[in-house]
Amino acid sequence: xxxxxxxxxxxxxxxxxxxxxxxxxxxxxxxxxxxxxxxxxxxxxxxxxxxxxxxxxxxxxxxxxxxxxxxxxxxxxxxxxxxxxxxxxxxxxxxxxxxxxxxxxxxxxxxxxxxxxxxxxxxxxxxxxxxxxxxxxxxxxxxxxxxxxxxxxxxxxxxxxxxxxxxxxxxxxxxxxxxxxxxxxxxxxxxxxx
Numbered sequence: 031x032x033x034x035x036x037x038x039x040x041x042x043x044x045x046x047x048x049x050x051x052x053x054x055x056x057x058x059x060x061x062x063x064x065x066x067x068x069x070x071x072x073x074x075x076x077x078x079x080x081x082x083x084x085x086x087x088x089x090x091x092x093x094x095x096x097x098x099x100x101x102x103x104x105x106x107x108x109x110x111x112x113x114x115x116x117x118x119x120x121x122x123x124x125x126x127x128x129x130x131x132x133x134x135x136x137x138x139x140x141x142x143x144x145x146x147x148x149x150x151x152x153x154x155x156x157x158x159x160x161x162x163x164x165x166x167x168x169x170x171x172x173x174x175x176x177x178x179x180x181x182x183x184x185x186x187x188x189x190x191x192x193x194x195x196x197x198x199x200x201x202x203x204x205x206x207x208x209x210x211x212x213x214x215x216x217x218x219x220x221x222x223x224x
Contacts, residue, residue: 073130090149
């Protein structure tokens, strides 16, 4: 067991001594770079799709605080789209969207909540928060992974742009949790089923 620990320590030590590649060292046709570009196209589609869904969610919400959160996130999402366009420019790649099945499914789930709940109820607001947080968690996972890939590829400016969006997605998730915890969950627990 001690030998394994020493071997692991040596391996870890060696990996930290390795120099990270820089963009000029990367093969412009590398499989990782192509995967990265493909995933940028995917999240670009997702963000653009979300700009159409957020106004519907805002309209369906009854809580003024939740409506405001959706409105704020719409403004941020438009900025996220703009940042991704910057990323395409930095990658010297045509701005292009690739359908994101995950975001399409998450948005459909939110639409189902609107259809399946009564207008003006706290239960609908709880469902909308849950649907929105699923979207946020998907975006957090995506931007977290893309930020790391950008750093691996030596694309520091791209990584910084993606990291900024990642932090905003985390903040939005916390805001939604706060809204739910403030009163909406408790109000929904008091509502009777129709």
